[in-house]
Amino acid sequence: MREGSALDIQVDSIERVLKNATEVMESSKYQIFEICEAARNEHEALKKELQQIFEELDATINNVDRLESEYRRSRARLVEVSRDFQHFGEKDIREAYESATQLQSELSVNREKETNLKLRRDEVQKRIRNIERTIERAEVLYSQMNVVLEYLSGDLNQVTRILESAKNRQLLGLKIILAQEEERRRIAREIHDGPAQSMANLILRTEIAERMLAKGELDVVKGELGELKGQVRTELEEVRKIIFNLRPMALDDLGLTPTIRKLTKDFEEKNRIRTKLDVKGKERRLNSGLEVALFRLVQESLSNIVKHAEASYVHVELTYGAETVSVVVQDNGVGFDKAKMALKLREEGNDHFGLVGMKERVELLEGNIEIESNVNAGTKITIEVPYGELQREDGNHA
Numbered sequence: 413m414r415e416g417s418a419l420d421i422q423v424d425s426i427e428r429v430l431k432n433a434t435e436v437m438e439s440s441k442y443q444i445f446e447i448c449e450a451a452r453n454e455h456e457a458l459k460k461e462l463q464q465i466f467e468e469l470d471a472t473i474n475n476v477d478r479l480e481s482e483y484r485r486s487r488a489r490l491v492e493v494s495r496d497f498q499h500f501g502e503k504d505i506r507e508a509y510e511s512a513t514q515l516q517s518e519l520s521v522n523r524e525k526e527t528n529l530k531l532r533r534d535e536v537q538k539r540i541r542n543i544e545r546t547i548e549r550a551e552v553l554y555s556q557m558n559v560v561l562e563y564l565s566g567d568l569n570q571v572t573r574i575l576e577s578a579k580n581r582q583l584l585g586l587k588i589i590l591a592q593e594e595e596r597r598r599i600a601r602e603i604h605d606g607p608a609q610s611m612a613n614l615i616l617r618t619e620i621a622e623r624m625l626a627k628g629e630l631d632v633v634k635g636e637l638g639e640l641k642g643q644v645r646t647e648l649e650e651v652r653k654i655i656f657n658l659r660p661m662a663l664d665d666l667g668l669t670p671t672i673r674k675l676t677k678d679f680e681e682k683n684r685i686r687t688k689l690d691v692k693g694k695e696r697r698l699n700s701g702l703e704v705a706l707f708r709l710v711q712e713s714l715s716n717i718v719k720h721a722e723a724s725y726v727h728v729e730l731t732y733g734a735e736t737v738s739v740v741v742q743d744n745g746v747g748f749d750k751a752k753m754a755l756k757l758r759e760e761g762n763d764h765f766g767l768v769g770m771k772e773r774v775e776l777l778e779g780n781i782e783i784e785s786n787v788n789a790g791t792k793i794t795i796e797v798p799y800g801e802l803q804r805e806d807g808n809h810a
Contacts, residue, residue, distance in 0.1 A: 448550035469529040479519040486512040693732030713741040721745025738796040
């Protein structure tokens, strides 16, 4: 009875602590959200200001070019009337001199305006970059607080059981949520740095084309529209690649082999790294979860090669065995010292290559992963996963 009472008191104490911590985290989360929103509003205002500066700078540069041309003509006119007294009188000389002086003054003012606008442009661009870093840091903190709150607001009646029997699962759950948040940030950055920036540029160039059209410069407008069409096509391809990275439709429709074949082909074209895919054994459709997991493991391996390996050749081998499916990804890059890498992971806890995450995912599939690497001798990753109950649900194994 005493043990039960002590446990109830302990759970009550934990509940009060967690409740207070949750309230503080909720308050802090909304404060960070408000900071992030304020930064976003300032970011939008600065982008509009920058666009106005670009427009004003464009007009000023055109004025400077026009005034320079007119000033050269006025100087030539002044020299002409000053030398030929037989045809030009004092009035002509005075008018030529006043015209040249006026143009010189306007030119000086516009040049100074151009310089000031360029300085202002650089300053605003710098502020935009700083605010973007602030927004990114705030989003990271906000995501981390969401993760912590999910755990703090869980079922407290299960605390004892979690502490006793599911500590590793809890940590794994936390890593899964963090991975989801990281993936969301990666997608947001990819969209912000790619399609979003290009769309803003498209709007600006469209406005320039409108001004050229108003001036009757049809040839310039035609060329500009041609470039815009090409840029839209490029961005459409980027959006399709983002969609493919999120969830390749070919994976559901065609299966693992065709999707990895497309992945390796796109990898070779994008990164200029010669890539070969070999498929062995009798191909079959697998459970969709297993197909996605294997696809992501290959994708992560290729991503590591781009970031770290400095390789010129990659060999991917997909083998369908009687009871297992295996994937081998091998490159001829710089490699790494496994002993030093293991020591670094223990000391810093920083999985620079994402290898720990890959190992955990393979273990969830009850499979094995082996990593072979030496300095200047490339890296070979071998993954083997049993079919087990992970055959495709519809029973189509062919």
